[in-house]
Amino acid sequence: MTTARAAAIVFGREVRAEMRTRELLQTTIVFVIIVVTLFNFAFEPDVAEARRIGPGLIWITLLFAGSLMLNPSFAKEQNNDTIYALRMAPATSFAIVLGKTLANLLFLSITEIILVPVFSVLYNVPVLPVLGRLALVLLLGTFGLVVVGTVFSALATQARLRELLLPLLLLPVMIPLLSAAVEATAGLFEKPAALDRTWLSMLIAFDVVFFTASWLLCDYLLEE
Amino acid sequence: MKRYGIFALILAGLMVFAGYAALFIAPDEATMHAIQRIFYFHASSGWAAMEASMIVFFANIAYLAKRDLKWDWLAISAVEVSVAFWTVMLVTGPIWAHPVWGVWWTWDWRLTLTLVIWILYLCYMIFRTLLSDPERRAVFSAVFGIFVFLGVPLDYLSIRIWRTQHPQPVIFGGQNSGLDPTMAKVFFYCSGVMTLLMILLVIKRYRLERLRHEAEELRLSVEEASESAAAIRNS
Numbered sequence: 001m002t003t004a005r006a007a008a009i010v011f012g013r014e015v016r017a018e019m020r021t022r023e024l025l026q027t028t029i030v031f032v033i034i035v036v037t038l039f040n041f042a043f044e045p046d047v048a049e050a051r052r053i054g055p056g057l058i059w060i061t062l063l064f065a066g067s068l069m070l071n072p073s074f075a076k077e078q079n080n081d082t083i084y085a086l087r088m089a090p091a092t093s094f095a096i097v098l099g100k101t102l103a104n105l106l107f108l109s110i111t112e113i114i115l116v117p118v119f120s121v122l123y124n125v126p127v128l129p130v131l132g133r134l135a136l137v138l139l140l141g142t143f144g145l146v147v148v149g150t151v152f153s154a155l156a157t158q159a160r161l162r163e164l165l166l167p168l169l170l171l172p173v174m175i176p177l178l179s180a181a182v183e184a185t186a187g188l189f190e191k192p193a194a195l196d197r198t199w200l201s202m203l204i205a206f207d208v209v210f211f212t213a214s215w216l217l218c219d220y221l222l223e224e
Numbered sequence: 225m226k227r228y229g230i231f232a233l234i235l236a237g238l239m240v241f242a243g244y245a246a247l248f249i250a251p252d253e254a255t256m257h258a259i260q261r262i263f264y265f266h267a268s269s270g271w272a273a274m275e276a277s278m279i280v281f282f283a284n285i286a287y288l289a290k291r292d293l294k295w296d297w298l299a300i301s302a303v304e305v306s307v308a309f310w311t312v313m314l315v316t317g318p319i320w321a322h323p324v325w326g327v328w329w330t331w332d333w334r335l336t337l338t339l340v341i342w343i344l345y346l347c348y349m350i351f352r353t354l355l356s357d358p359e360r361r362a363v364f365s366a367v368f369g370i371f372v373f374l375g376v377p378l379d380y381l382s383i384r385i386w387r388t389q390h391p392q393p394v395i396f397g398g399q400n401s402g403l404d405p406t407m408a409k410v411f412f413y414c415s416g417v418m419t420l421l422m423i424l425l426v427i428k429r430y431r432l433e434r435l436r437h438e439a440e441e442l443r444l445s446v447e448e449a450s451e452s453a454a455a456i457r458n459s
Contacts, residue, residue: 148371155364159354169351172343173371176378198385206378213374217367220288 003098006091010099015106025107028069032115035061036122050123055185058119059178063145066108067167070149073100074157087222097150097218104146112138130188133195137188140203141181144210148173151214154221177206228428235420242417250410262320268415269312270338272422276306277341277373279426284369287362293437296362299369300352301429303345305422310342333383340379344372358437 018024039057043049077083086096116134120127127134149170156166180202187196246264253260279302287295317335318328329335351368355361403411 151367151371155351155368158357158360158364159351160356161354165351165354168347169368172340172347173375175340176375176382179382202378202382205381209374209378210371213371217288217370220363220367223363 001090001095003092003095006089006095007098007102010091010096011102014100014103018103018107024069024072025110028065028107028111029114031068032061032065032111033118035064036115036119040122045123047124050125051189052186054119054123054125054189055182057123058115058185059141059181061115062108062112062142063171063174063178064167065111066142066145066149067170068163069107069111070104070146070153070170071156071163071166073104073150073153075153075162078157083222087224093218093222094215096222097154097214101146101150101214104150105143108142108146109139112142125189130193133193134185134188137181137184137195137200137203140200140207141177141184144177144203144206145174147207147210147214151218151221177203180206228424231424235417235424238417239421242414245410245413250407251404253407256324259320259323262316264411264414265418266313266316266320267411268418269309269316271415272418273306273309273313275419276302276309276422276426277345280306280345280369281373284366284373287366288370293358293362294434296358296366297430297433297437298426299366300349301426301433303348303369304429305425307342307345307349308425309418309422310338310345313338314342333380336383337376337379340383341376344375348372358440 036057039053039061043053045053074083077086089096116127116138119125149166152166152169152173156162156169159165180199184196184199184203187194187199242264246261250261250264252258280299283295283299283302287293287299317338321330322328348365348369352361352365355364
């Protein structure tokens with residue numbers, strides 16, 4: 001079985017399991033709406049301030065959502081003892097990790113489809129004129145987040161306090177991604193909107209480095 | 225055991241001389257005067273911390289390649305020692321910065337990067353305490369350590385793009401930089417002593433980790449023996 005095919009099967013399984021209950025999606029979507037609302041009480045921004053802190057708000061919300069949402073990715077395999085089936089499956093560990101990563105990318109992207117309009121309306125920051133470029137920045141940033149997050153979810157699963165541990169492992173490693181994604185998004189909210197190539201290449205570099213690392217190191221995640 | 229005691233004694237002597245050299249031999253700096261002397265400890269701790277961090281990275285890779293727990297013991301020993309030196313850096317930095325810059329802290333790239341590395345290694349140490357199986361702890365913390373190390377150049381790049389307030393490198397800093405020759409001698413001497421201290425601490429910590437491992441093995445074998453004894457009695 002090729003890696004691509006095995007990854008597609010794992011991806012399909014993750015999506016099917018999620019669509020039966022929609023537990024993860026509904027919880028995460030409500031969580032991001034809560035965080036966006038809380039920021040208003042913390043900062044009470046006017047329109048100009050919202051434009052300035054908006055990029056940070058979006059990305060902090062996504063990082064927090066990711067660090068909570070990615071935890072069950074491997075934890076549920078442990079709880080249901082399906083981790084043994086995954087280990088026995090005639091697929092490389094990379095295929096399994098890749099399938100899960102892509103499924104997590106889909107789930108977090110769906111969350112963003114809700115988050116961005118809600119943010120735009122509540123803080124009066126228009127996103128429609130820059131939608132295409134914003135989607136590109138969101139996609140690159142989210143990909144980096146789920147690549148590292150899926151690997152770390154496998155690491156945290158075996159530890160005590162795993163729900164608390166995943167944010168601890170994930171958030172500090174995300175600092176370069178956060179700064180690049182926030183700066184790139186901030187460029188889009190300025191007038192005139194511009195996509196900063198430096199920060200965009202930074203995001204791509206982050207994605208490439210950590211995708212390669214997860215490809216090289218994924219065999220260690222699933223061993224007995 | 226004895227040779228480490230002798231090594232430690234000699235090192236203590238060298239360190240006392242380092243303090244003397246930094247305070248009395250090194251010439252007075254023209255604008256900053258006495259406060260500049262903290263630099264001999266601040267920057268040399270930074271070197272020792274970086275050297276220890278390099279040891280961590282190589283020990284992590286060596287563990288994944290060789291699967292010998294010794295490399296894992298070396299990795300955690302070097303992590304803890306490097307955290308100690310990074311802490312010295314983070315404490316002496318603000319003491320120097322407050323009179324010279326007028327602020328305790330600024331989000332300059334060097335300060336930020338040091339703080340980020342310090343946080344990452346704290347997370348590494350916490351992560352290890354939450355994993356109980358030694359083999360799994362070794363594998364997973366090595367994977368995490370490699371991710372952390374790969375992130376550092378990216379951190380460096382992203383933070384470097386911001387503006388900088390930290391003094392430019394005076395050593396290997398290119399033309400028109402450079403130290404007074406006596407200052408340079410004192411600085412290299414202090415860095416050398418700090419490196420020796422780092423090595424001594426890593427060795428001591430490594431031996432402690434090995435003893436802990438042996439104690440754990442003994443405890444497990446005693447438990448197993450008592451369990452099988454109980455099984456025989458019950459049958």
